[in-house]
Amino acid sequence: MNRREFLRRAAKASATIAATCSFAYWLYEDVPPGPLQGHSPVVLPDFSIPDLRGRMSIVTGRDRIQTIRRALKAIGGIEAFIKGGDRVLLKVNAAFATPPILSATTNPQLVAEVARLCFKAGASSVVVIDNPINDPASCFTLTGMAEAARLVGARVIMPTKESFKPTTVRGGALIREWPLLYDPFVGVNRVIGIAPVKDHHRSGASMTMKNWYGLLGGRRNILHQDIHNAIKELAVMVSPTLVILDGTTTMMTNGPTGGSLGDLKQTNTMIVSTDQVAADAFGATLLGRTVTELPYISKAESAGLGTADYESLNPVRESTG
Amino acid sequence: MEEVDFLSFNLVLFYHGGNRGISRAEDISVVGQPTKRETSIGFGILLVLAGIVIGIFIKQFHYNRAIIGGVLEGDTSAIRTAGLSGELLVEVAEGMVPLNPAEIFGPENLSDKIDGKAELYLSAGFLRLLCQRFAEASDSNSWMEGFVYDMGTLRRAFAVYSVQRRADAEKIPGMEFAYRTENALFFVHGKYYVEVIAAVMTEEIAEAMRSFAHNFIGKTEVQGGRIEELALFPPEGLDEEGITLLISDAFGFDRFDNVFIANYAVENVQLMAFLSMRENPSAASELAAAYHGFLMANGGVDVKSDVKIPGAKLVKILDTFELIFSQGKFLAGVHEAQDRGLAEKLAMTLIQKLSGAGT
Numbered sequence: 001m002n003r004r005e006f007l008r009r010a011a012k013a014s015a016t017i018a019a020t021c022s023f024a025y026w027l028y029e030d031v032p033p034g035p036l037q038g039h040s041p042v043v044l045p046d047f048s049i050p051d052l053r054g055r056m057s058i059v060t061g062r063d064r065i066q067t068i069r070r071a072l073k074a075i076g077g078i079e080a081f082i083k084g085g086d087r088v089l090l091k092v093n094a095a096f097a098t099p100p101i102l103s104a105t106t107n108p109q110l111v112a113e114v115a116r117l118c119f120k121a122g123a124s125s126v127v128v129i130d131n132p133i134n135d136p137a138s139c140f141t142l143t144g145m146a147e148a149a150r151l152v153g154a155r156v157i158m159p160t161k162e163s164f165k166p167t168t169v170r171g172g173a174l175i176r177e178w179p180l181l182y183d184p185f186v187g188v189n190r191v192i193g194i195a196p197v198k199d200h201h202r203s204g205a206s207m208t209m210k211n212w213y214g215l216l217g218g219r220r221n222i223l224h225q226d227i228h229n230a231i232k233e234l235a236v237m238v239s240p241t242l243v244i245l246d247g248t249t250t251m252m253t254n255g256p257t258g259g260s261l262g263d264l265k266q267t268n269t270m271i272v273s274t275d276q277v278a279a280d281a282f283g284a285t286l287l288g289r290t291v292t293e294l295p296y297i298s299k300a301e302s303a304g305l306g307t308a309d310y311e312s313l314n315p316v317r318e319s320t321g
Numbered sequence: 322m323e324e325v326d327f328l329s330f331n332l333v334l335f336y337h338g339g340n341r342g343i344s345r346a347e348d349i350s351v352v353g354q355p356t357k358r359e360t361s362i363g364f365g366i367l368l369v370l371a372g373i374v375i376g377i378f379i380k381q382f383h384y385n386r387a388i389i390g391g392v393l394e395g396d397t398s399a400i401r402t403a404g405l406s407g408e409l410l411v412e413v414a415e416g417m418v419p420l421n422p423a424e425i426f427g428p429e430n431l432s433d434k435i436d437g438k439a440e441l442y443l444s445a446g447f448l449r450l451l452c453q454r455f456a457e458a459s460d461s462n463s464w465m466e467g468f469v470y471d472m473g474t475l476r477r478a479f480a481v482y483s484v485q486r487r488a489d490a491e492k493i494p495g496m497e498f499a500y501r502t503e504n505a506l507f508f509v510h511g512k513y514y515v516e517v518i519a520a521v522m523t524e525e526i527a528e529a530m531r532s533f534a535h536n537f538i539g540k541t542e543v544q545g546g547r548i549e550e551l552a553l554f555p556p557e558g559l560d561e562e563g564i565t566l567l568i569s570d571a572f573g574f575d576r577f578d579n580v581f582i583a584n585y586a587v588e589n590v591q592l593m594a595f596l597s598m599r600e601n602p603s604a605a606s607e608l609a610a611a612y613h614g615f616l617m618a619n620g621g622v623d624v625k626s627d628v629k630i631p632g633a634k635l636v637k638i639l640d641t642f643e644l645i646f647s648q649g650k651f652l653a654g655v656h657e658a659q660d661r662g663l664a665e666k667l668a669m670t671l672i673q674k675l676s677g678a679g680t
Contacts, residue, residue: 027378095436097454099464099520101504134433138421142454142464142520202437221432224440254485257435259518260502262489 041168042182046239047191048274052080056273056313058282061320064110064248067270071244072117074316075272081241082190084122089188090114090154091238093195093211094130094145096257097138103249104258106194108144110246114194115154126154129184130214157184164217171303172233174226179217180237190241193276197247197267197283199255203227204294206256207283208243208276209235231296235276235305245271245279247286277306278313410453410467412540414532416525420454420464441484442470445568446477455533457525465526467533468516475546476579478514480566482507492562499534500562506530511543550581550598553651555674560584571595572656574615576608582656587663594671596653605647606632612652613645628665630672635661644668648675 001009057074061067072078082088092106100108115126128149132139136158140146149156157163159181167180185191195211202224203210212234213220223230247269254263267286273279277300281291291297291308301308355363410423424434427449432439434450442450449471456464472478482498485507490500499508506517515537517530551564563584571580572595580597599605609632616636617623621643626635633646642661645654646668653671658664 027381097466098518101520102518135421200437201441206437221436221439224432224437227437254487255438257438259516260487260489260505260507262487262502 041177042165042180043167043170044185044238047189047241048239049081049241052076053274054313056271056275056278056310056315057318058315059270059318059320060268061270062248062266062268063320064107064246064270065113066320067248068110068113068244068272070318070320071270071272074318078117078121082118082121082123086123086190087188088118088123088126088190088192089184090126090128091191091193091211091215092128092130092145093214094139094143095132095214097135097142098257099142100144101261102258103196103251103264104198104256105143106145106196107246107248108148110244111145111194112148112152114192114244115149116152119153127184127188128154128156129159129181131159131181131217132214167237169233169237172236174223174230175233175237181215181217191238193238193240193243195243195245196251197245197286198251199253199287201255203231203296204289205280205284205287207280208245209280209296209300212238228296228299232299232303235300236303240276241274243273243276243279245283247271247283250286252287275306275313277301277308278310281308282310410451410469411533411537413455413536414529416458417455417529418458420456420461423451423453426450442481445480446473448473455529463521463523463526465517465519465530469537470514472512472514474512475509476548476566477568478509478512479548480568481514482509483565484567486562490562506534508534510538510541513541513543550596553596553674554583554594555670557670558585558587560586574612576611585667587667590660590663592658592663592667593656594653594667595656596651596671596675599650599652602647602650605650605652609645609647609652616643624661626665628668630668633668646672648672651675
């Protein structure tokens, strides 16, 4: 090979490499992909009632039935939130196939009472949902929620693959094109979240905002890597009519599964609020934690989702004795 | 010299690679134009490559980290990836029947079973979980669930056991790492950490739980072994059942792994001692210095100490005292002590124990 031939070949090779790199650069995008073709992201509507924002009640007592009745009455009664013909969705925590005594899931008696009150206020339907991932039927059955719902005429909707649609949270960095348990929301106009107060190994606490995690499908466990921002985005994703935070029995340690009665403490408190940030901020006190120890609360407040200064809402405080 | 077309040039490079390709190209340039067959093969290869590129190009628009590499979109049946076993996890007492087949979970889907607590196990080297529910044959509401976590080693199993120890734990006699609470049993058997949790508290279920534990231990062979560090904490004032192994990020310091902590009552004041075995003495002293640096970088202030431990550092941070030293291949100290004098006193007993053990 002579010098001229060498240079010619080197030029050709360089041109090939440059073309390949240019093509790769042309393909590169530094923003996440857009919506899937034919699968436009869904967004949950705002289920809150503008005139009733900022209401909160904190009722102490050992009996959940009594405390939830009193707590709802204290903020205007269930009738203020549920009207005749309303279609209500109760988002419970049925994450684990564990018995009610472990308080790792929403208490079935509480679910039944809230559903009963909704029907009494005129609701035309009440559905109970969660996506436990691991064997939903066992989770709803062994937690007692399936039977509790059945007894009062509410319907438990088991998630199926077809129930999910991709959603992207407004301004979200984590929940983008994420499968959302959407179908049960179709036709619903009132949403109530019902969650127990629990310690959580990753986020520090699992309360009303973390409860929306159960609406996601897919590999949601990776959200635990940035759990506080993920919970904030969950709270952006759902604007509920009402949240109920059950602090009758609080899981103080080894959450979110617990396992021993020794993980639990009787804190005898029921919180009802239209402000999920305020509810969680108060719930933190039941766990003996401060808002600063649970960064997702401040993040949610900064996102304009509510107030961590729950006292500013002048919560109604009562006791059932 | 005859011209070699660009396609043939690259194909020859692709086929032979490097210098051999160039020499082959020279051969071709001498021989002449490629045959029609060579050209057809070349185009065929290019078409295949183009097909792959187009496939990747289309696929990348469908990227979704909710679905890549794991459970399918909207999946409600992770149980199928969890795996099922037709066999009983453990033989249980007469009168008990399995409520479900044994389930198997690996690191990729452990969170499907225990959600956020999976991180605790994964950071400790979790390998596999087997679990199964059993109920009384006469009453399906009277049930219990057994969880068998394969942690790979005794040390890792002890780690997850120790950090979850319940406040109301009642030690089970005759077992080194085992306790019961009102509704559950928790124990370590070799590399396994086992939980047996009851839905109701009846004598039948209590007996079934004991049977589960007995049968599992009896029929599961494990390698022997001891955790040497446990014997290196001085016994005076020690809460023997409260020793905990932190596998990683102890005290918020990312280099602090495999750290044992123990609670003491010294003159009715609660103190916490820690120790960690490193590869060699120099590694221990280097890590002690690094931890000291970590404390100083986070607002700590050196305090002069009269403790007679060579190289010991006493740091005041957030109104508590941190005493750090190394002895042989051990890094040790006292963590978050409210009382400086008692911290120094505990440190002295700790180093005497370490010295006496020939470390």
